[in-house]
Amino acid sequence: MGNSPDLLLLIGGPQGGGIESAGQIALKTLILKGYSVIGTRDYKSNIMGAHSYYTIRARFDRPGAIRFPVDAAVALDAESILTHFNDVKPGGILVYDKGSLHTKIDAIQPMEQALKERLKKLFADKGLPPIAESAIKLAEEKGVRLIPLPMRQLVRKLAEITGASLTSVARAVNTIGLTAMLYLMGIEPRCVEKAIAAHFAAKKKVVAINVEASKLAVDYVEENFGAPSEFLADGPHRGKKVMLATGNEVVAMGKITGGLTFQSYYPITPASDEAIYMEKFRYHQLTSEAEAKLGTPKLGTVIVQTEDELSAIIMAIGAASAGARAATSTSGPGFALMNEAISLAIMAEVPVVITIWQRGGPSTGLPTKEGQQDLLHALFSGHGDNPKIILASGDHVEAFYDAIKLLNWAEKYQTPAIHLLDKYLASTTTVLYQDEIDPGKAVIERGWRIENPTTEKRYMITETGISPFIPIGGDTMIITGLEHTEEGFPTEDPVLRDEMVEKRRRKFETIAREIPAEEKVVLHGDPDAKVTLVSWGSTKPIILESLKILEEKGVKANFLQIRLFYPFPVKEVLDVLSRAETVINIEQNDLLQAAFLIRGFTGYNIKHHIKKTNGRAFWDTEIANAVLEILETGKREVVVKGGA
Amino acid sequence: MKSRPPSGGAASSGNDGEEHSRRCYNCEYWRPHVHYPYIGYCVLHQKFTMDTDTCDNWTPLKIREGDFYWCSTCKTRITGEEARKLLEKGHRVHRGAYVDPDVREELYSVF
Numbered sequence A: 001m002g003n004s005p006d007l008l009l010l011i012g013g014p015q016g017g018g019i020e021s022a023g024q025i026a027l028k029t030l031i032l033k034g035y036s037v038i039g040t041r042d043y044k045s046n047i048m049g050a051h052s053y054y055t056i057r058a059r060f061d062r063p064g065a066i067r068f069p070v071d072a073a074v075a076l077d078a079e080s081i082l083t084h085f086n087d088v089k090p091g092g093i094l095v096y097d098k099g100s101l102h103t104k105i106d107a108i109q110p111m112e113q114a115l116k117e118r119l120k121k122l123f124a125d126k127g128l129p130p131i132a133e134s135a136i137k138l139a140e141e142k143g144v145r146l147i148p149l150p151m152r153q154l155v156r157k158l159a160e161i162t163g164a165s166l167t168s169v170a171r172a173v174n175t176i177g178l179t180a181m182l183y184l185m186g187i188e189p190r191c192v193e194k195a196i197a198a199h200f201a202a203k204k205k206v207v208a209i210n211v212e213a214s215k216l217a218v219d220y221v222e223e224n225f226g227a228p229s230e231f232l233a234d235g236p237h238r239g240k241k242v243m244l245a246t247g248n249e250v251v252a253m254g255k256i257t258g259g260l261t262f263q264s265y266y267p268i269t270p271a272s273d274e275a276i277y278m279e280k281f282r283y284h285q286l287t288s289e290a291e292a293k294l295g296t297p298k299l300g301t302v303i304v305q306t307e308d309e310l311s312a313i314i315m316a317i318g319a320a321s322a323g324a325r326a327a328t329s330t331s332g333p334g335f336a337l338m339n340e341a342i343s344l345a346i347m348a349e350v351p352v353v354i355t356i357w358q359r360g361g362p363s364t365g366l367p368t369k370e371g372q373q374d375l376l377h378a379l380f381s382g383h384g385d386n387p388k389i390i391l392a393s394g395d396h397v398e399a400f401y402d403a404i405k406l407l408n409w410a411e412k413y414q415t416p417a418i419h420l421l422d423k424y425l426a427s428t429t430t431v432l433y434q435d436e437i438d439p440g441k442a443v444i445e446r447g448w449r450i451e452n453p454t455t456e457k458r459y460m461i462t463e464t465g466i467s468p469f470i471p472i473g474g475d476t477m478i479i480t481g482l483e484h485t486e487e488g489f490p491t492e493d494p495v496l497r498d499e500m501v502e503k504r505r506r507k508f509e510t511i512a513r514e515i516p517a518e519e520k521v522v523l524h525g526d527p528d529a530k531v532t533l534v535s536w537g538s539t540k541p542i543i544l545e546s547l548k549i550l551e552e553k554g555v556k557a558n559f560l561q562i563r564l565f566y567p568f569p570v571k572e573v574l575d576v577l578s579r580a581e582t583v584i585n586i587e588q589n590d591l592l593q594a595a596f597l598i599r600g601f602t603g604y605n606i607k608h609h610i611k612k613t614n615g616r617a618f619w620d621t622e623i624a625n626a627v628l629e630i631l632e633t634g635k636r637e638v639v640v641k642g643g644a
Numbered sequence B: 001m002k003s004r005p006p007s008g009g010a011a012s013s014g015n016d017g018e019e020h021s022r023r024c025y026n027c028e029y030w031r032p033h034v035h036y037p038y039i040g041y042c043v044l045h046q047k048f049t050m051d052t053d054t055c056d057n058w059t060p061l062k063i064r065e066g067d068f069y070w071c072s073t074c075k076t077r078i079t080g081e082e083a084r085k086l087l088e089k090g091h092r093v094h095r096g097a098y099v100d101p102d103v104r105e106e107l108y109s110v111f
Helices: A019-032 A078-087 A113-125 A132-141 A151-162 A166-170 A173-184 A189-199 A204-225 A247-257 A272-279 A288-294 A309-321 A332-347 A375-379 A396-413 A423-427 A494-514 A539-552 A570-577 A593-602 A620-633 B080-088 B101-106
Strands: A007-014 A036-042 A051-059 A070-075 A088-097 A145-149 A242-246 A262-265 A283-285 A298-300 A302-305 A326-330 A352-358 A389-392 A417-422 A428-433 A521-524 A531-535 A557-562 A564-566 A582-587 A608-611 A637-639 B030-032 B039-042 B047-050 B068-071 B076-079
Touching: A007 A019, A007 A078, A007 A173, A019 A036, A019 A051, A019 A173, A019 A189, A019 A242, A019 A428, A036 A423, A051 A078, A070 A078, A070 A173, A078 A088, A078 A113, A078 A132, A088 A132, A088 A173, A113 A132, A132 A145, A145 A173, A145 A204, A151 A166, A151 A173, A151 A204, A151 B047, A166 A204, A166 B039, A166 B047, A173 A189, A173 A204, A189 A204, A242 A247, A247 A272, A247 A352, A247 A396, A247 A417, A247 A423, A262 A272, A262 A309, A272 A302, A302 A309, A309 A326, A309 A332, A309 A352, A326 A332, A332 A352, A332 A375, A352 A396, A352 A423, A375 A389, A375 A417, A375 A564, A375 A593, A389 A396, A396 A417, A396 A428, A396 A494, A417 A423, A423 A428, A521 A539, A521 A570, A531 A539, A531 A570, A531 A593, A531 A620, A539 A557, A539 A582, A539 A620, A557 A570, A570 A593, A582 A593, A582 A620, A608 A620, A620 A637, B068 B080, B076 B080
Parallel strands: A007 A070, A070 A088, A088 A145, A262 A302, A262 A326, A326 A352, A352 A417, A389 A417, A531 A557, A531 A582, A582 A608, A608 A637
Antiparallel strands: A007 A051, A036 A051, A036 A428, A242 A428, A283 A298, A389 A564, A521 A557, B030 B039, B039 B047, B068 B076
């Protein structure tokens, strides 16, 4: 779309200090202005007080990636000034609390020691004292427009205007900073005020305080820095009905739309928000099609917070064995604890969906940061020969429909099905248009089920490897992790053992045959491009943005998105890779796990790699620049390192 | 209580570069907001004030070795012994902190 502004904004402050609200209000403001938006939150794992920030990108068409530097930033405390002073473009705007300027670096307790040392050295080299004001001086030297706000005076004034207590108005400092930034960027205050009303809809007093805070910010900015020369043009989506949702939320919506009746979980970042969101909708009206399939007009999804992850998956396996449409949700460390039960679900042929929200590992690693490090863990989880379906979603829309598909595939093929997602997708809010998330498009398939058994052969040996699903609790009461007969009784007979091994293998041959090619891989861009980028998961929209940058620089590239990792789409992947002159693999892990699997399954050895392991999501510019570097130098590997 | 704006004084206020004494921030009864330490709660008068406000009931903060305190400069709980040392360094030390009960609405679930 022509003449579209491309706004990159950042709001930083103490966790618990209103950063999430400010981010959400900013997104709503920009939607009211008619823009398409994405926003992502970045926070630390200490719960309260440490630095967190919200980054937003807005333009006429939907942005696919966040990148730095930004056009404008709000720093609500000294740590935010010191963390982000260098993240603003020359000519950009930095709004900050001028009461924070004399704060010494060493006095900021939650700040990373490594960052403190880097800053102290930087300031010392330039002859500046180790205080927040030095960061402001460097930003000014770079050509950043400085907007100091006297927060404590503004808070006192706001208390006088509204008659509210100081602590009530203190929570509106985010609104003061945000409004100042948006106003100077050319966004009308009325959009901010409407967004405030929408965000705090149920709290009239809070709306009143924040609207006054917004007005106060505009008055102060006009008086001290002048009004913007003009407001930005409205975007093409003004007045459209849209949805704002995070990755966690769309997966919850997908599961409920897909007829989920049981979800168990043990709290873990970044997975918990999915089940917590789902709890809001535990009773819901079904579509007529779902009603026919599930035999009830109103469905209650049972959501259970268990005592640990092993219980969570065992409970889901139990529910699925009894006929529920069941899932559990976790991240890497939690999935590690589920491993024993994965094998049980495979041996007992139990349909259970496991949603894995990856984060930076190993171990507890970076609990609140990005990582794509559990691909091999997902594939090789459990013991014994243990195939399971593994599907990775690339964006919010895919994640919604994939959640439904995986419930279908788990039941149709009676096997665990793993939904591979990650923290960036979990925490990123995007705008979704009315027809993109359409429950009417959801198809519920439950496979070959016998509720009133005419056979006792729960594990009937068939050509397809798929047996009739008979819920336990009726005529059949057997479920076992031991090798078993067709009826489910334990056996160690060598002939029967081989027959069962072969039956389970045939099942995965059936899955590989029946899952449509378009669900396995997607080739984005010109199929004849000489450069092919290969990746998976939430890097999809970021790489699509990178392709545009590369095209502007004269490089035509396409992007092979691998979605299905097991059964691995050997033919589909080889078809694409064998046509490309240069193949570059892009991943957010150190071992290059997808490239390892591609080599193992297809024999194709990808020679060039771009990776990021610092816990921050890729930027589109980083990928484009790394591709250019590889094409120019022939480098095997480029590690990109952007992020605060 | 009648909060008053500062009327001058000689003592250093800590790290904000202003000169104050007998202000809320160094009063026994004052608990600074965890995130916005220029606002706090007076447990004597049961109301919120700014850090540089004052009143006739101002009482100096007493430091005892066995007690715990809140350092709003470091945003952390400290012992009485630590409190003495940090006050000498110009940190702001208080009897406790005010935790905004609505802060949970802005916290992410981290496990």
